[in-house]
Amino acid sequence: MYRRSYLQIPGPTNIPDPVLQALNHPAINHRGSEFAELLAHNVRGLKQVMQTENDILLFPSSGSGGLEAAIVNLLSPGDKVLAVNMGVFSQRMGQIAHNFGASVTWIEKEWGTAVTAADYRAVLEHDLKYEYKAVFVTHNETATGVLVDVESVRRMLDDLHHPALLVVDAVSSLAISDLQTDTWGVDVVVSASQKGLMLPGGLSVISVSPKAWAAQERATMPKWYWNFSTMRQRMAIGQMPYTPAINLFFGLEVALKLLQEEGMPNVFRRHTRNALAMQAGLMAMGLELLVENEAERSPAVTAVKLPANIAYQDLARGTEQLGVTIGGGLQRLEGKIFRVGHLGMLHEMEVIATLGALEMVLHKLGHDLQLGVATGAAMASYLR
Secondary structure (H helix, E strand, O other): OOOOOEEOOOOOOOOOHHHHHHHOOOOOOOOOHHHHHHHHHHHHHHHHHHOOOOEEEEEOOOHHHHHHHHHHHHOOOOOEEEEEEOOHHHHHHHHHHHHOOOEEEEEEOOEOEOOOHHHHHHHHOOOOOOOEEEEEEEOEEOOOOEEOOHHHHHHHHHHHOOOOEEEEEOOOOOOOOOOOOOOOOOOEEEEEOOOOOOOOOOOEEEEEOHHHHHHHHHOOOOOOOOOHHHHHHHHOOOOOOOOOOHHHHHHHHHHHHHHHHHOHHHHHHHHHHHHHHHHHHHHHOOOEEOOOOHHHEOOOEEEEEOOOOOOHHHHHHHHHHOOEEOEEOOHHHOOOEEEEEOOOOOOHHHHHHHHHHHHHHHHHOOOOOOOOHHHHHHHHHHHO
16 A cells, blocks of 8 residues: 655655646746746745855756866866865765865864864965865765854854855755855855755756856866856856756745745754754664764754664665665765654654654664653654
8 A cells, every 4th residue: 555655864855745746747948938937936046045146056967966066167177175074975075176186185074073164274274375275065964964064164264364265065954954155155055956955856056156256267177067157148048058957947946935935944943853853862762873062963864873783774674664764874884874864844743753663673673772762752852
């Protein structure tokens, strides 16, 4: 018998029914007026969600494609950039830059801890000739469940009067955690469709400041598909340089409407409440969270250390049988943690159902816990 599925990985996320219905739209002419109006409407909505008046560019790609687009449009081979290794996706930004010939300085952090403004300052305060052209920040490290304080990084750059571009990976934080693009002076924000925007994958979203456009004019890294200038020119007339993911734009229109109706402050509060409830339930089962510092824990995803006697495959298989899908550890954390996403279309009862499934399977696999303790802790968290 058909039943509801709970996709509680860190993305893609559960897609609201109105968005699914909007995606089921007949094909239209991507060079016609209907698409031009749809595109303009979505750009206006994205500016509200991203809290910016900067240009918005939309590429048919994953979030990783958006990161590559940002890097090749801002930099030239040999440019110095400051990157962080605190997880798979922060590492990816620096690796892309390295592959295109940038000179990358790495800040190494233990996976499960957040990079801080002080970490960046320790490098940049010695850069008296302002040789670093860009600072990369992964707002939310999906692989570890760590949230980074972007605002403090901007304050640090301002305090040093450092002109480096502030480039933020917000793939798993947009429409989840507050990111005040213009107020915080973020030059480039890269995000994607399949997480907080509650869509299927396939659309990257990039905001570009005037300062970033000036850098783009000087940049010499090779590009064609990812060319910011070409995309801006075509979007200005309601088109794209190549065939876009047309149906995603119909879904995006409805997703943005849902976010606007809820109100972005309420969206952020809902994600925080869900994260705290999920984390309370997980800890009530005697599980240890990867991120020890509560202030650094993500509102999008929680990484949990696996009990010594339980294999991830057994846990994931058991929850899958109950209709709940969780995520595993990546790279150096593979087999050591599991990850629970609590982002996108998620409310109290989905959190409680997810915890209930984890309780049942962990109990069956021999983990010492009292049934009901996790769901009870989550309920208590919501009632505070």
